Amino acid sequence: MTLELKPLPTLADLQKYVAQMKQERGFNTTDKFYECCLFAEECGELISAVRKNSKHGSIGSGSTIGNVSEELADVLIYLCSIANMHNIDLEAAFRAKEEKNKQRIWKRL
Template structure:
């Protein structure tokens, strides 16, 4: 059964969001895009996030373009593309995130080298 946007809230799990994005992309006709296309679209959104961040920080930007979005909207776009790309590649992001955090918890971190 398909979820509506009103059923998505701050308690929704990554798996629920991933399923929602899959259903929405089928409904909107985006399910035929390749993983490469989805990755490029996500990178485009990362660029838009960078531009929105520059604007908010007062860094010079091309003011002739008035299509600046809020930072939180660009982050939401990136999350949507990430979830969509994971679906296309049959990756359970919750499991991948948890496995990676188990690995990360065993590492010794040096913030100077980040």
């Protein structure tokens, strides 16, 4: 089967694509904790990519950190993957959590 993401994908489409991609490439689909570790690594790479372009520091010349766009994509891939491993529909989870958040009182510090 050809790996293809349709135009204007929904979150469910992205989750399906990631599930198929991981099968095709033989990536981890069972170890949830390991997947969370990889997700955390990608979050770190995203932070490094943002920092690289900020006034707050520099990054080593041998770094393999990509640009912010690439690292955001990596984070999204792992987010979809972790959701898939837990049979969670990300859109439904997002909507449910936002309904809860709307009931909260947000204080500005």
